[in-house]
Amino acid sequence: MLLDYKNFIPAEAIPFVQFLIYEHSFVLKIVNQRQTKHGDFRQLQHGKFQITVNNNLNKHQFLLTLIHEIAHHVTHQKFGRVQPHGQEWKTVFQHLMLPFLKPEIYPLKILPHLANYLKNPKASTDTDVNLSLALRGNSAEDGKxxxxxxxxxxxxxxxxxxxxxxxxxxxxxxxxxxxxxxxxxxxxxxxxxxxxx
Structure with missing residues (x-):
């Protein structure tokens, strides 16, 4: 069953996300939680491209993961095979995230940490402790x-x-x-x- 991504991201982010999906032509699948990753990007056998994002993420985590994976797709289109989280990807990711860096989309308690992370983004947002905690509202999952x-x-x-x-x-x-x-x-x-x- 295909879930509508619009329910998984902040409402103010929908127009630009729609533009990115239309502009870059890929299949977006929302999948059950995976322990080792929030999302991924791959080329399917018939040449189409697919992005998957976990369904257990909150709207701010989901949006950041989606743009992270779209950045892989755009980097692949522009540069071919390069280092997965190398300088080409970092530059594309920073560029794609700029329109979302506003308080209507990311609350002020997240924005400074997100802006700091984007100066030199890593393969996983979880490696940036301050951003990871802010994205989760500084509260652990129930029972943890x-x-x-x-x-x-x-x-x-x-x-x-x-x-x-x-x-x-x-x-x-x-x-x-x-x-x-x-x-x-x-x-x-x-x-x-x-x-x-």
Whole structure:
């Protein structure tokens, strides 16, 4: 079943998104949540192009992901095969996002973080902790907690594995995998399930 993307983005963004879809000719599919990515872009066997975006994103995350993927498509059209998140993609993405950088589309609590991220956009918005938290309204999914809310020394579950939260390094937390006894680094905005002791 094809879902209408207009229900997934801020109303003020619809005209320009419609223009981009018309101008660049691709199939947009809204799909169930994937753990490893918010969206993707690919060329299908018959030569058409497809963009997919997860259906669990809020309107601001969905719009940013959609433009991120459209930027891949435009970069492919203009430059052919280049580094996926290289300078060509960054420039195209920055250019495509400009019309959306206004308070009618992105609230003022998100705009400064979004503008800062767009100075040098990375492959995933989740790597920018401030933007990631702002896009989520600084609240974790129901039943989950951000890792920075877990007290040091307490246990939590992440992807069916128990960890013990350790010290904070500069930007990430050291966490001990209780099965393998190996230490892993977690970004501050990772959502985990707290284990009550």
């Amino acid at each position: 907690h951000f890792i920075f809310d877990i007290p040091q020394g307490d246990f939590f579950e992440f992807k069916n594995t128990i960890y013990k939260r350790g010290h904070k390094r500069r930007t990430r937390f050291e966490c001990l995998n209780m099965t393998t006894k190996k230490v892993y680094l977690f970004n501050q905005n990772v959502e985990v399930v707290k284990i009550n002791s």
